[in-house]
Amino acid sequence: MNRKNYFNIGAALLISCVFIFSACKKYDTAFEESPDQRINTALKKYESALTGSAAGWNGTIRTQNGSIYHFHFRFNNSNRVSMFSDFNLETATTARESSYRLKSLQTPALLFDTYSYLHMLSDPDAAVNGGDYGVGLASDFEFSLDSLAADSILLTGRVHGTKLTLVKATQADFDAWQNGRWATTLAFENINNIQNYFRRLNIGGVNYEVRINSVTRTVTFTWIDGGGNTRQFTTSYYYSATGIVFATPFNTGTQTLNGLEIVSWDAANAVLNVKVSGTATTISGATKPLKVDLSAPQRWWQTAASSGGYWISFDGFHVNGVNDAFNLKSIPNYYFVVYWPNYNPGSNDLFAPVFINAAGNGLELLYGAAPRAQFTADGRAVFTNLGFYPPYPSSGPARQSLNQLLLPQGYYFVQTSPSSYDMVSSTDAKAWISLDLVQ
Amino acid sequence: MRLKFLLILLLGSVALFSCRKEDPLVVDDISGLGGDTWTQTALDKWLYDTLVVPYNIATKYKWDQSELDLNKNIVPPKEEKVIPVMRSVKRVWMDPYILQAGELFFKRYSPKLFVLAGSANWNMDGSITLGTAEGGRKIVLYLLNDFKNKTMPGYVPGDSAVPKQMFHVIHHEFAHILDQTIRRPVEFDNVTKGFYTADWINTDDYSARQDGYVTAYALSSPGEDFAEMVSIMLIEGKSGFDDIVNSITGTSVRGTTAAEAKAKLRQKESLVVNYYKQAWNIDFYTLQLRVRNAIINELY
Numbered sequence: 001m002n003r004k005n006y007f008n009i010g011a012a013l014l015i016s017c018v019f020i021f022s023a024c025k026k027y028d029t030a031f032e033e034s035p036d037q038r039i040n041t042a043l044k045k046y047e048s049a050l051t052g053s054a055a056g057w058n059g060t061i062r063t064q065n066g067s068i069y070h071f072h073f074r075f076n077n078s079n080r081v082s083m084f085s086d087f088n089l090e091t092a093t094t095a096r097e098s099s100y101r102l103k104s105l106q107t108p109a110l111l112f113d114t115y116s117y118l119h120m121l122s123d124p125d126a127a128v129n130g131g132d133y134g135v136g137l138a139s140d141f142e143f144s145l146d147s148l149a150a151d152s153i154l155l156t157g158r159v160h161g162t163k164l165t166l167v168k169a170t171q172a173d174f175d176a177w178q179n180g181r182w183a184t185t186l187a188f189e190n191i192n193n194i195q196n197y198f199r200r201l202n203i204g205g206v207n208y209e210v211r212i213n214s215v216t217r218t219v220t221f222t223w224i225d226g227g228g229n230t231r232q233f234t235t236s237y238y239y240s241a242t243g244i245v246f247a248t249p250f251n252t253g254t255q256t257l258n259g260l261e262i263v264s265w266d267a268a269n270a271v272l273n274v275k276v277s278g279t280a281t282t283i284s285g286a287t288k289p290l291k292v293d294l295s296a297p298q299r300w301w302q303t304a305a306s307s308g309g310y311w312i313s314f315d316g317f318h319v320n321g322v323n324d325a326f327n328l329k330s331i332p333n334y335y336f337v338v339y340w341p342n343y344n345p346g347s348n349d350l351f352a353p354v355f356i357n358a359a360g361n362g363l364e365l366l367y368g369a370a371p372r373a374q375f376t377a378d379g380r381a382v383f384t385n386l387g388f389y390p391p392y393p394s395s396g397p398a399r400q401s402l403n404q405l406l407l408p409q410g411y412y413f414v415q416t417s418p419s420s421y422d423m424v425s426s427t428d429a430k431a432w433i434s435l436d437l438v439q
Numbered sequence: 440m441r442l443k444f445l446l447i448l449l450l451g452s453v454a455l456f457s458c459r460k461e462d463p464l465v466v467d468d469i470s471g472l473g474g475d476t477w478t479q480t481a482l483d484k485w486l487y488d489t490l491v492v493p494y495n496i497a498t499k500y501k502w503d504q505s506e507l508d509l510n511k512n513i514v515p516p517k518e519e520k521v522i523p524v525m526r527s528v529k530r531v532w533m534d535p536y537i538l539q540a541g542e543l544f545f546k547r548y549s550p551k552l553f554v555l556a557g558s559a560n561w562n563m564d565g566s567i568t569l570g571t572a573e574g575g576r577k578i579v580l581y582l583l584n585d586f587k588n589k590t591m592p593g594y595v596p597g598d599s600a601v602p603k604q605m606f607h608v609i610h611h612e613f614a615h616i617l618d619q620t621i622r623r624p625v626e627f628d629n630v631t632k633g634f635y636t637a638d639w640i641n642t643d644d645y646s647a648r649q650d651g652y653v654t655a656y657a658l659s660s661p662g663e664d665f666a667e668m669v670s671i672m673l674i675e676g677k678s679g680f681d682d683i684v685n686s687i688t689g690t691s692v693r694g695t696t697a698a699e700a701k702a703k704l705r706q707k708e709s710l711v712v713n714y715y716k717q718a719w720n721i722d723f724y725t726l727q728l729r730v731r732n733a734i735i736n737e738l739y
Binding site for chain 2: 078079135136
């Protein structure tokens with residue numbers, strides 16, 4: 001036996017050892033169970049948690065754009081879920097049943113798999129939720145189950161990343177939905193039913209003008225401070241079982257308000273009863289702005305006249321709580337109504353409905369009125385008619401709109417953006433028109 | 440010496456092969472294997488009894504994103520809309536074909552899966568898609584939540600647009616299946632040859648008709664033209680189709696006169712009618728009458 005042979009044997013041994021110790025090793029598992037076993041266990045755990053709460057779950061959803069909505073879910077063990085939501089008055093009052101499913105979609109997931117109140121936020125038809133067409137409010141109804149604690153479950157939407165928090169509800173929470181406490185809270189939106197343009201809230205002797213946008217859920221307070229200056233504060237709000245909560249607390253100067261408690265809506269008098277820091281007060285209509293913007297009518301006229309532009313409104317006049325009160329939209333091919341300052345330079349303006357032409361590719365004026373605006377020292381604009389561009393109809397929506405414009409007491413103007421104004425009747429603030437600048 | 444060497448190698452091999460994993464026949468309980476399951480409701484039973492048992496047609500009304508466009512925001516349908524929609528589908532599409540061509544024909548060629556969505560499928564340009572189909576097997580119906588027929592409270596004639604579009608989609612897709620099973624006559628493709636274009640989206644129905652196409656979509660290809668002809672003729676009925684043909688006036692931008700356009704549509708009509716007779720032994724005008732009457736009962 002020579003050295004070479006020893007070497008060969010050594011090499012062969014070495015190779016065998018490599019086989020023995022490497023090939024024979026079982027693969028490492030970080031977990032004792034297989035992925036399938038673990039996902040089934042997780043799904044079972046979530047299912048028994050969801051169905052285990054007799055009074056259901058309080059759900060809070062924060063959509064992609066930051067709006068907060070509350071839900072109440074009751075899951076049963078046959079894939080059915082019953083729901084309340086603070087989305088609107090109906091969803092807060094009537095429970096709706098739909099279906100749900102727990103499914104493994106890479107992670108354990110909770111799917112609300114037929115239409116429910118939750119889907120109203122996601123509906124791509126903006127007419128349902130006031131969001132954007134094709135997206136809705138960018139909310140989810142398919143959620144990954146992130147974590148499970150004794151009385152709370154965290155979930156994340158699988159498409160838009162909406163955060164949903166489920167907290168075990170008490171019987172009192174459930175009752176608050178059932179006996180209409182949330183519906184009372186949602187009565188806050190009734191302040192849009194106050195027929196006056198101006199809505200006022202009195203807190204500690206100070207009047208605040210309140211404007212709400214119930215689609216984006218934002219509220220704006222306007223008031224006059226000690227120095228006589230107009231101040232404004234805007235915040236988004238969300239609902240709780242007792243009232244509305246401001247996303248940013250409102251510092252009035254003398255106190256900080258976290259929200260308003262909503263007591264009741266008095267439909268007969270169009271008054272919303274609320275409590276501010278425990279003190280009862282009301283939100284009701286007002287006929288005049290807190291502080292009249294004296295130069296607004298002239299600014300409004302001049303903005304268009306100096307740029308050669310004009311003011312338009314698609315909806316026409318809003319009167320006594322009715323949008324498009326004179327039914328302009330019923331005129332065939334109606335597009336918008338125009339007020340054109342200095343239409344005939346130095347002489348008269350133009351007020352007329354504008355139509356889409358027969359070919360459908362342009363606009364046309366068929367007739368018009370020739371008013372003139374005069375501005376009073378107390379901040380109103382009064383319109384008088386000097387004549388017509390015939391044939392102006394003697395009745396119907398166009399004539400009724402003109403008659404409204406020519407209201408002898410005239411209008412206050414509220415500037416809502418650099419290129420938009422609301423023109424509000426100075427008699428009772430129950431008639432107004434929103435005008436946008438086109439130039 | 441050599442023997443020892445081999446023995447060692449052998450030992451190594453044994454070590455290598457003894458390392459087999461456990462019995463591969465032990466399979467985990469894989470979640471979701473075999474499809475989704477849930478507690479059956481009266482709705483599930485109705486769908487099973489009405490569509491699965493007699494025709495082997497499945498209806499998926501519960502949310503499954505994988506059946507729809509992944510990049511779109513779509514919502515599932517309201518449960519209370521499912522039965523009215525499928526009942527209408529049965530009356531307007533299934534029953535006329537079964538009465539006209541027999542159950543065997545229908546069972547053999549009908550698409551086997553309906554997927555239902557509650558909202559429309561919104562496109563980037565703001566338009567909406569109301570129906571799609573895949574491979575002669577699956578039909579997706581959208582906008583179920585807006586579905587109303589005249590038996591429902593608050594029905595106004597304007598509500599007919601949504602159901603009519605659904606019926607249009609189904610008849611269109613079924614015409615494709617027939618066409619793909621026994622090909623449409625070659626002459627059909629030659630009637631308005633030369634104008635087919637992928638740019639049909641920029642044409643409106645009226646301009647398409649001035650060139651002898653029944654809708655703008657018919658411009659996209661001869662196959663679509665055929666399916667559009669069949670579906671429009673069925674859902675509009677004979678007099679409705681006549682109205683479409685007679686409404687054509689003037690000369691198209693491509694230079695087709697009204698008389699030529701009308702003649703071309705009439706020629707396509709007769710080719711469709713002959714095809715149904717020769718290929719499927721179906722009297723098209725009787726079928727048309729049945730479909731249109733069903734739609735009238737449904738909507739007007």
